[in-house]
Amino acid sequence: MNHGPLVFLGVLAALATAWFGMIVQPQLQLGRAVPGTNMVETTALYPQARAGLAQQGLQVYRSLGCATCHTRQVRQDGMLVDVLLREAGTNTAAVIRAITRVRRELPDAEAERLLERLPVTIQRGLVDPEAAAASVKELTDAGARAQVLLRPQGPDIARGWGRGRTVAADFLYDQPALPGHVRLGPDLANIGARLPSPEWHYLHLYDPQAVNPKSVMPPHRFLFERRRVGAQPSADGIVRPSAAIGGTGEGMEIVPTAEARALVAFLLSLRSDVPLLERPVATGDEPDPETTDLPAAGDQPAVDSPAL
Amino acid sequence: MSEVCAQDSPLAPPPGPGITAPDAVDSSSRWAILLLFWAGTKWLVLATLLGLLVGLKFHTPNLLADAAWLTYGRLQPAFWNVLLYGFAWQTGLGAALWLLVRLGRTPVAYPMAALAGLGLWNLGLVIGLVGILSGDSTGHPWLEIPGYGSILLLVAYGLIALSALGTFSRRQPLELHPSQWFLLAALFWFPWIYSTAQLLLVADPVRGVFQAVVAWWFGAQFLWGCLAFVGLAVLWYLLPALLERPLHSRYHALFAFWLLVLFTGWRGIPNSAPVPAWLPSVSTVFAVLCVAPLLAVALNLHRTVVGSYRKVWQQPALALAVFGAGAYLLATALGILQTLPSMSRVTDLTLFTPGVQGLFVYGFLGGTLLALGRHVVPRWLPESAAVWPRASWPIWVYLAGALLHALPLILGGWAQGKALNDPALVWTDAFQPALMALRFSTLGDLLLLVGVSAHAWGFGGVLLRFVWRRTQPVLVSALKPEPIEVGS
Numbered sequence: 001m002n003h004g005p006l007v008f009l010g011v012l013a014a015l016a017t018a019w020f021g022m023i024v025q026p027q028l029q030l031g032r033a034v035p036g037t038n039m040v041e042t043t044a045l046y047p048q049a050r051a052g053l054a055q056q057g058l059q060v061y062r063s064l065g066c067a068t069c070h071t072r073q074v075r076q077d078g079m080l081v082d083v084l085l086r087e088a089g090t091n092t093a094a095v096i097r098a099i100t101r102v103r104r105e106l107p108d109a110e111a112e113r114l115l116e117r118l119p120v121t122i123q124r125g126l127v128d129p130e131a132a133a134a135s136v137k138e139l140t141d142a143g144a145r146a147q148v149l150l151r152p153q154g155p156d157i158a159r160g161w162g163r164g165r166t167v168a169a170d171f172l173y174d175q176p177a178l179p180g181h182v183r184l185g186p187d188l189a190n191i192g193a194r195l196p197s198p199e200w201h202y203l204h205l206y207d208p209q210a211v212n213p214k215s216v217m218p219p220h221r222f223l224f225e226r227r228r229v230g231a232q233p234s235a236d237g238i239v240r241p242s243a244a245i246g247g248t249g250e251g252m253e254i255v256p257t258a259e260a261r262a263l264v265a266f267l268l269s270l271r272s273d274v275p276l277l278e279r280p281v282a283t284g285d286e287p288d289p290e291t292t293d294l295p296a297a298g299d300q301p302a303v304d305s306p307a308l
Numbered sequence: 309m310s311e312v313c314a315q316d317s318p319l320a321p322p323p324g325p326g327i328t329a330p331d332a333v334d335s336s337s338r339w340a341i342l343l344l345f346w347a348g349t350k351w352l353v354l355a356t357l358l359g360l361l362v363g364l365k366f367h368t369p370n371l372l373a374d375a376a377w378l379t380y381g382r383l384q385p386a387f388w389n390v391l392l393y394g395f396a397w398q399t400g401l402g403a404a405l406w407l408l409v410r411l412g413r414t415p416v417a418y419p420m421a422a423l424a425g426l427g428l429w430n431l432g433l434v435i436g437l438v439g440i441l442s443g444d445s446t447g448h449p450w451l452e453i454p455g456y457g458s459i460l461l462l463v464a465y466g467l468i469a470l471s472a473l474g475t476f477s478r479r480q481p482l483e484l485h486p487s488q489w490f491l492l493a494a495l496f497w498f499p500w501i502y503s504t505a506q507l508l509l510v511a512d513p514v515r516g517v518f519q520a521v522v523a524w525w526f527g528a529q530f531l532w533g534c535l536a537f538v539g540l541a542v543l544w545y546l547l548p549a550l551l552e553r554p555l556h557s558r559y560h561a562l563f564a565f566w567l568l569v570l571f572t573g574w575r576g577i578p579n580s581a582p583v584p585a586w587l588p589s590v591s592t593v594f595a596v597l598c599v600a601p602l603l604a605v606a607l608n609l610h611r612t613v614v615g616s617y618r619k620v621w622q623q624p625a626l627a628l629a630v631f632g633a634g635a636y637l638l639a640t641a642l643g644i645l646q647t648l649p650s651m652s653r654v655t656d657l658t659l660f661t662p663g664v665q666g667l668f669v670y671g672f673l674g675g676t677l678l679a680l681g682r683h684v685v686p687r688w689l690p691e692s693a694a695v696w697p698r699a700s701w702p703i704w705v706y707l708a709g710a711l712l713h714a715l716p717l718i719l720g721g722w723a724q725g726k727a728l729n730d731p732a733l734v735w736t737d738a739f740q741p742a743l744m745a746l747r748f749s750t751l752g753d754l755l756l757l758v759g760v761s762a763h764a765w766g767f768g769g770v771l772l773r774f775v776w777r778r779t780q781p782v783l784v785s786a787l788k789p790e791p792i793e794v795g796s
Binding site for chain 1: 366369371373374376379380381382443444447448452476477482483489492493496500504508513514515518520521522566570572573574576577580581582583587590591653657658659662724729731735736742743
């Protein structure tokens with residue numbers, strides 16, 4: 001029997017269905033995304049197009065295959081919730097009663113002492129955001145100012161690679177969008193916030209082992225120009241002649257090329273710490289770790305999350 | 309089942325009158341297929357060489373670091389693209405043509421189209437390779453070849469596929485062998501996914517992270533769809549042919565076929581992807597569903613070979629094919645396991661994935677396609693029959709290399725994932741297991757290069773000898789001065 005047409009039509013139908021599911025449907029959902037639809041802070045628009053030099057830097061990033069080793073995907077396992085008391089208000093007695101209602105095991109005297117070091121974390125590491133919201137309501141009803149603190153969890157976040165997970169919006173203006181696929185170097189999702197110094201990046205690109213002897217990153221000396229110092233050392237003769245990078249010789253300096261400048265501008269533009277509905281993270285309005293009983297790291301500061 | 313199988317199997321009775329005899333079929337189709345195999349072999353040598361260079365960079369980061377075109381970020385995509393499009397898919401197309409000729413008992417249709425496609429494909433690859441090394445890469449994994457190269461590949465593929473589908477439609481027995489089902493699907497699958505990816509990533513790029521979704525989807529379709537189907541088609545034919553016994557069950561093969569066709573199209577989006585959660589979830593569900601066809605394939609392959617496993621020591625081609633089958637089962641099982649959230653939390657973004665892919669391409673595709681080459685070429689080039697069986701050591705070196713390339717990456721990837729999930733470790737410490745794995749894997753790359761070079765040397769030698777024998781009389785008569793007949 002001739003099964004040729006059956007095979008052809010069957011394969012066609014199966015592929016077409018999968019194609020609609022995995023290509024057309026995501027295009028309808030993701031391909032039409034626009035900036036600013038998911039803002040937590042309504043004053044700022046996110047995402048925004050990168051500045052011109054950083055856009056050129058993305059092309060250097062693509063051309064040199066940086067994404068072959070570096071991801072831009074901070075992963076998040078979940079979220080813990082704290083309850084933070086900012087101000088006690090005028091009715092201290094009511095607030096103390098509220099605190100002891102929220103934390104039943106706490107004696108009144110302890111609760112009173114908490115009020116002496118505001119802002120203070122009343123509850124820490126709650127799994128259920130509803131419970132935290134109920135506590136905040138209890139405290140607020142007593143006349144205090146309290147808020148919920150969201151702390152995204154996960155090894156990537158604990159390592160300091162980002163404040164929260166990477167989301168689709170982070171790539172909206174990237175052409176091409178290169179989230180990477182394997183980690184042979186650290187994640188770069190938030191590198192602009194983690195290492196904001198251009199000098200550091202120039203030296204690291206020129207000689208990674210000078211910055212970190214254990215690094216396996218190949219040096220990118222071809223992004224730099226070695227030349228004689230003019231009347232004055234060039235303003236961005238960034239890589240300082242030093243023994244650590246093999247010495248550059250008398251009267252020589254190493255200057256980044258236009259490509260290196262663009263690449264570093266792009267790296268510095270990589271920040272994915274803007275709070276969004278799908279990534280509720282800190283807004284920078286963080287409590288002083290000294291005055292709270294948050295863990296000393298204090299990496300995950302407060303956010304007034306409208307999601308709750 | 310065995311009745312139908314026997315009819316389609318290479319053991320089938322000799323074709324009756326009116327049907328082209330296999331030898332005539334083979335000889336008329338020689339060139340297009342031989343040259344596809346030979347071109348694939350050359351790219352395989354280049355790929356293993358590039359792979360070795362890429363691996364050596366983890367021993368000394370300063371190696372070849374002074375030229376932009378030799379930097380790791382360009383060499384690695386160059387290596388992988390050459391391996392995929394130069395070796396795996398090109399040799400796979402040669403294998404497809406050969407199987408369609410053999411099972412259809414008909415010569416290659418439009419051989420000139422196939423030859424033109426072959427030339428254009430290799431031109432596109434050279435241009436693409438130069439493009440990647442000079443910095444024109446698209447940046448998307450597995451699709452780095454710039455648009456001016458990939459358009460050539462697409463046209464070239466069209467020409468080769470025209471010849472393949474023509475051959476298919478001119479087949480003499482209407483009844484289809486399982487290999488033909490798998491080949492037909494693979495031949496349709498490739499243009500669909502490749503043109504989708506080119507259109508949405510290069511010609512008219514879509515916005516934002518959806519680009520990455522397209523690239524992930526393409527990679528999974530190419531690997532678990534096109535390439536896997538060609539490799540399985542080779543196995544369905546080759547194992548019975550080498551063992552001189554029928555395929556265990558035609559129906560197991562067809563069961564696996566339909567389920568794979570239904571499920572594979574949805575695979576590809578990793579759990580770590582920064583996309584709406586339903587995408588990786590759908591991919592995970594369909595990957596897990598692929599367990600059923602995997603079991604059917606495993607059962608079928610095992611039952612076909614069982615009782616003859618010892619023969620692999622005498623028959624190098626069988627060793628390659630059986631190794632390929634094992635590599636398929638292991639790589640596919642790991643690829644499915646890796647989509648489970650509890651696994652992907654460790655293995656995503658680690659060397660585990662390149663390890664599985666290395667096992668798939670070097671172990672499964674390398675094993676089956678090289679085995680088919682060793683089966684086919686001696687039939688056509690009698691000169692090689694005397695040369696190849698004696699030189700079986702390249703095969704053992706190759707197989708050892710494939711294992712040593714992939715296994716350290718898979719195990720090291722697991723250790724890397726565990727270390728990455730421990731935030732107490734700083735990056736350079738967390739990377740140590742991966743670095744060890746990469747350095748071990750370089751030994752595999754070295755063995756692969758040796759095995760593949762020796763194989764290519766043997767292949768090239770018999771090819772040259774063949775060409776020499778054919779052209780020698782012509783050349784000699786051309787060079788000899790015509791005897792001048794005096795006095796006529």
